[in-house]
Every structure is written in structure tokens, then in C-alpha cells.
Amino acid sequence: MGSFLIQAAAAVALGEPNIILTRYFNDRIRIMIHRNVRPRLAHLAGFLHWDGDPYW
Numbered sequence: 001m002g003s004f005l006i007q008a009a010a011a012v013a014l015g016e017p018n019i020i021l022t023r024y025f026n027d028r029i030r031i032m033i034h035r036n037v038r039p040r041l042a043h044l045a046g047f048l049h050w051d052g053d054p055y056w
Contacts, residue, residue, distance in 0.1 A: 007025060
């Protein structure tokens with residue numbers, strides 16, 4: 001994340017302009033693209049299905 005071009009691409013992809021404005025990012029920073037559990041599991045393990053009402 002140290003490069004301005006990488007920060008700009010991440011800001012556009014995530015829709016977060018603060019990525020460009022902050023100075024906290026350096027070469028060791030990683031961004032988690034799939035932050036929500038359901039889309040992340042759908043991406044990693046497409047064979048899993050969520051129960052609509054687990055308490056039924």
C-alpha cells in the first residue's frame with residue numbers, strides 16, 4: 001500500500017477516499033477485500049449454503 005497508484009486503486013475499488021488521504025498505510029499494510037462473512041464464505045466455499053432461519 002506504499003505506492004500512490006496502489007492506494008488510489010484501492011480507494012476507487014472500495015469507494016473510500018480516506019485511503020488516499022491517510023498516512024497510516026505503508027508497504028506492510030494489507031486490506032481485507034471480502035470483509036463481510038457471507039460474501040467471503042461464498043467466495044471461498046461456494047458449496048456452503050446458509051440456512052434462512054437457523055432457529056426454526
